[in-house]
Amino acid sequence: MTPYIAYNIVQVIVVMIFSPLISGIITKGKERLQSRQGPSVLQPYRNIIKFFAKDEVVSETSSWISRFTPYIVFVTPIFVSLLIPVLTDYPLFLAFMADMVGVGFVLALSSFFATCAAVDGGNPYGPIGASRTRMVSFLAEPVFIIVFYTISFVAGSTIPYIVQQHWTTLGAFVSPSHILILVAFFMLIVAETGHLPVDNPSGHFELAMIDESKTLEYSGPSAALYLWGSNMKLFVLLIVFSNVLASPWGLASTTNLIQVVLAIPLILLKVIIASLLIIAVDSSLSKLRLFRITEFLMVSLSIAVVAVVVQLFTV
Amino acid sequence: MTAALIMLIISLSSCVITAIGALLVRRSYISHVLAVGGSIISLCALAAGWIMLANPTLQHSVSYLTLPLAGHLSLRLNRLSGMFLIVFGLVCLPISIFSLRYLEKMLKNYSLRFYGVWYSSLLFSIVLILIAGDIITFFTAWELMSVTSALLVAYEHKNDKGPAAGWLMLITSETGALAFLGSFILLAVNAHTLQFSGILAHPGSFSPGLRAIIFVLSFFGFATKTGLVPVNFWLPRAHPEAPGPISALLSAFILNCGIYGIFLINVVLLPVRSVWIGVAVMTIGTVTAILGILYASISDDIKTVLAHSSSENMGLMTIATGAGMIFLASHAPVLAGIGFMVAIFQMTNHSIYKALLFLCAAAVHRQTNTRSLDKLGGLIKAMPWTSGTFLIGALSISALPPFSGFTSEWLLIQTLLQATTLHSTALELACAIAAVFVGLTAALSITCFVRVFSMGFLGHPRTQTAKNAKEIPHSMRYSLGLLAMLCIGIGILPTICIPIFSRALSPGVNSVAVSNSLIPPFFSQIGHSFLNPNFQRSFLNIGAGIGQHTLPGSSMVILHQGGTANPVTFATSPFYGVFVLILLLLLTRLAVKIITRNRTKLTVPAWTGGMRKLLPEMTYTSTAFAKPVNVIFQSVIHNRTVIEERDAVHEHFRSVIHRHVKESHIIDRYFLEPIGKIVVSIANTIAKLHTGRIKHYSTLVLFTFVTTLIIAIFV
Amino acid sequence: MTNTWILRGIIHRKKTEKRYDSDGLVLTKGITLGLPFVKKQVSSENAIQLVSICPTQALVYENNKLNVYPERCIRCDRCVEDNLSPIVMTNDQPSVRWSNPDNSVLLPHQFRRSIHIRIVDAGDCGGCYNEVRQLNNPFYNMHRFGFFITPTPRNADVLMVVGSGTRQMQYALQATYEAMPTPKIVIAVGTCALSGNMWSKSLTGGTGIKNVIPVDVEVMGSPPTPLTIIQSLFSITGRQMPASIISSKTEPPEMKRD
Secondary structure, three states, rough: OOHHHHHHHHHHHHHHHHHHHHHHHHHHHHHHOOOOOOOOOOOOHHHHHHHOOEHHHHHOOOOHHHHHHHHHHHHHHHHHOOOOOOOOOOOOHHHHHHHHHHHHHHHHHHHHHHHHHHHHHOOOOOHHHHHHHHHHHOOOHHHHHHHHHHHHHHOOOHHHHHHHHHHHOOOHHHHHHHHHHHHHHHHHHHHHHOOOOOOOOOOOOHHHOHHHHHHOOOHHHOOOOHHHHHHHHHHHHHHHHHHHHOOHHHHHHOOOOOHHHHHHHHHHHHHHHHHHHHHHHHHOOOOOHHHHHHHHHHHHHHHHHHHHHHHHHHH | HHHHHHHHHHHHHHHHHHHHHHHHHOOOHHHHHHHHHHHHHHHHHHHHHHHHHOOOOOOOEEEEEEEOOOEEEEEEEEHHHHHHHHHHHHHHHHHHHHHHHHHHHHHHOOOOOOHHHHHHHHHHHHHHHHEEOEEHHHHHHHHHHHHHHHHHHHHOOOHHHHHHHHHHHHHHHHHHHHHHHHHHHHHHHHHHOHHHHHOOOOOHOOOOOHHHHHHHHHHHHHHHOOOOOOOOOOHHHHHHOOOHHHHHHHHHHHHHHHHHHHHHHHHHOOOOHHHHHHHHHHHHHHHHHHHHHHHHOOOOOOHHHHHHHHHHHHHHHHHHHHHHHHHHHHHOOHHHHHHHHHHHHHHHHHHHHHHHHHHHHHHHHHHOOEEEEEHHHOHHOOOOHHHHHHHHHHHHOOOOOOOOHHHHHHHHHHHHHHHHHOHHHHHHHHHHHHHHHHHHHHHHHHHHHHHHHHHHHHOOOOOHHOOOOOOHHHHHHHHHHHHHHHHHHHOOOOOOOHHHHHOOOOOHHOOOOOOOOOOOOOOOOOOOOOOOOOHHHHHHHHHHHOOOOOOOOOOOEEEEEEOOOEEEEEOOOOOHHHHHHHHHHHHHHHHHHOOOOOOOOEEEEEOOOOOOOHHHHHOOHHHHHHHHHHHHHHHHHEEEEEEEEEHHHHHHHHEEEEEEEEEOOOHHHHHHHHHHHHHHHHHHHHOOOOOOOOHHHHHHHHHHHHHHHHHHHHH | OOOHHHHHHHHHHOOOOOEEEEEEEOOOOOOOOOOOEOOOOOOOOOOOOHHHOOOOOOOOHHHHHHEEHHHOOOOOOOOOOOOOOOOEEOOOOOOOOOOOHHHHHOOOOOHHEEEEEEEEEEEOHHHOOOOOHHHHOOOOOHHHEEEEEEOOOOHHOOOEEEEOHHEEEEEHHHHHHHHHHOOEEEEHHHHHHHHHHHHHHHOOOOOOHHHHOOOEEEOOOOOOOOHHHHHHHHHOOOOOHHHHHHHOOOOOOOOOOO
């Protein structure tokens, strides 16, 4: 039992430590493709440390909702990282707390508070971003469900560990529905974490923001928590994408410590490859008009539906 | 059972006493009588329901009156009605406490005397519906409920909308009652008895065709009360117009009476045998859910939002019921049990959080005199108690962990995902589509309640009344607090509640000889013989075993066992979840506190982009917040037709264009208005008989007389 | 998705200037057009003559001495057109300096490689703002030093102001300054922000932002080059210390209004 608990904590620490690195790599890669030198890959760490060193300014209209939200935004990805296979391919101590559908609801909890806090701050741009984020979220939710449906169909379960076990066979891996699910899920990650073509993470114009305008009112430690939390959310989603769906290999399969430690560079490599995909998408697409985002997510939905139909008729 | 009967008799007689008391006491004490009476009624109902649910015998009939032609009239006490009585008690108690101070506001304009009489008659009729043992009692109680609830909706008759809403509600309710009366007559004629227990004893006497007719009639009838598409047009019109506690009672419990009826006919009396009935029910539920939440997302009136969202929740329950019927008909009893259990679970949750939200809305209306979200805002500072409880209600209705809506909605999605075990492509596809819409509904309901909470309670106050609002009196706060506690309690401890819910329907599903494993194996039965011992051991190792015996109930994990390839199909544990979440939050708080111990915190005005003054009119409103929903679902909602009128202005002979925006609900457009047109055209055709000449009339009279005679002779 | 941008990005080499390494300025000279410097004193007639050509009162004749205040200079070069002019444009003195050299506070060490900048355009002609916009183009790319532009003052450590602080922008400027959490530093960029430039004479033009918010760092030039602005950011983190930061300075006399 002790290794199960210990590895669960290790898993959390890995997510916490390496998540800013992935954001750094994405920024660096994007700037490199624009012929710039770009910030160091360690820049997100420096930003987080700096925000913790800064004083805080809160707005008069804000209530306890605003003060509480950075914590819930920070904690939910950690909570999710307890449930998914980050380093090991066997369930760890707290893996029973929720399955993949539950993970979706837990992430929705942080989104609920983030959206409320955007209005709570009294910033006139907050509600705009809040309304738009909700739009992206409710369009993304059906795709999530249908991806889960296909997964549940193929693997017979929505527990990420069991799903991950299923794809390890080559026959299941190259099946058409699996490939389609990968595409649909990747489009979801792009939409949920505010990357192009849905949202421009490096834009500075308040009226064009979707995700970022919710954080305009945060300063100091709250901003640090928020930043770190959203980095972790991206990392966790990429882990789900790479470890559960895209490449279910390279995880530790025994409780041997060396194996678990060796799994860390392997999963980092996988996540970096996935983030290269994000860099490619970010650099080659332009931002969609607000109400054209519907079309992007409907394409994702259609792909997922085709995956279900293919699966229904292949069995 | 005797104890339950005594409790019920106390409950029913206190209804009568409360009504008499309301007629006799001084005007200013009527609200006290109602609060005390309502509390006694609900507490007795709660106790009776608990006894009935805990009782090992399946059911118990007591005949109380013998009519010359119809035979015995009886009361029927079983677990299903026990479950509904518990929900009724849980909801009615806070509503009664709440109305104590709320009614003061009405006292200025209206006499509360008849309000008291109608209110206690309504409670009487609800209790009677739930324990009716025969068709006559059931129908009489149902009629009493329809009439009194319509009277209560129309009680604030000085508003122009109230009486119209009451009428509309009465008319639809009566249409529905006629429809299910037809199905009851068919049941009674074929089983040769008026007793439900008698009908239950003759399952063989119904042919598939007859079953289908009974299903259609009864489902239509109860759907009008439940608020399912296409007969839910009355719901968003009537519920917001009722006085605060009444709209809470209507949404939180009276809609459930329709669900009770659906369960009574389709699960208990005549269990469904055809898959297609299940698919039809699921389809209706899906359409109801999605339409309900779409309209809720764009409405401005806070009570209209809640009424639409009641419709949505009823849709979710209907989806669960439909899924249960599909599984029942395709011989998957365990999954059917889960389906029906989810419906009951969702119903209980909905009753509690909807009562909470409606009472909060009533509190806001009482303090600010407006229900329009565009005119509210910033109430969290002025009304912290109301806002806090509203937040808990909003989190619950948005199905977010660890609040009460989560487990039921999660189980609903999981149940639909389990359709993959059925070996029929069409059914799998139907369930997949339903699951997609449930997902969309869940996400839209988060959007909707984020909007209501943030626009109503957060940010800048948009009017002076919202700025000057005061917190509600203590008795109202306690009732809100009670409901909020229930939301959190059910959310954290679903493993204790789920066996109770699954117990409620056990006689019904047993009657088709399902299996004795009616409590589905995933209900926390770690250590139960259903589970593969190897799996149990491995799962116990990874933490599920912790706290196994520390709290009542078997364990704190909900899990569903799969086949050999996948030992667990799905699992969740809100209890551990909330524990871990709070632990993580505290650790983070501690760490941040240590890191930032030298930092200062300064309160400054909100950052407005350097604007000199942010006027309330310049801030985002709830209508603006809902704009994306409005635009994306324009083809469905399309709620406004713009009529332009040109008008000449005498100066300079210019013309102006007046734009009138007419709003119409999709049900009105595609169901109500065509029916209205047909009725009017029939009436117009018949009206041609009115020629105004006396000889034509006398010919008609003669013709009718002769026809009647001929019929009388030959039939 | 398969367009050529990714390929182009991979094929094209980095276009970023190499004049800085990651730790500071390698080459401080030659990054500006130069600032005016009084080479030798001249007779009073000549001095008054020179003062009268200067449109922004950067040349002042006081105490029988011709003084030049580079923070007012817009490099119109009218004073140096004559070869015999006592004024030369030189790169010897850096164009970044502390507004209050005796009381200069650097940002703490956590800010060394991470600064978020809020830019406020307090009524500039577009020149300085254009230079500020160049800060993150592929050539200058200040992101590589950890300097970022942020849309909100709540995240900002540095308030960078361009423009003369016109009357209509004074409230906004103040609100932005107050909305920023401490530690915070204000950088006034360009002659307008320092002295009001030509518009200081007008009713609504504003005479620099010093009267509105406390300025910490002054960046001279009209407009200053992007490298100068980057240099100012280096200064406030302590990564690069230009000489002027230590050198003392004299306050110019009050602007004369028409």
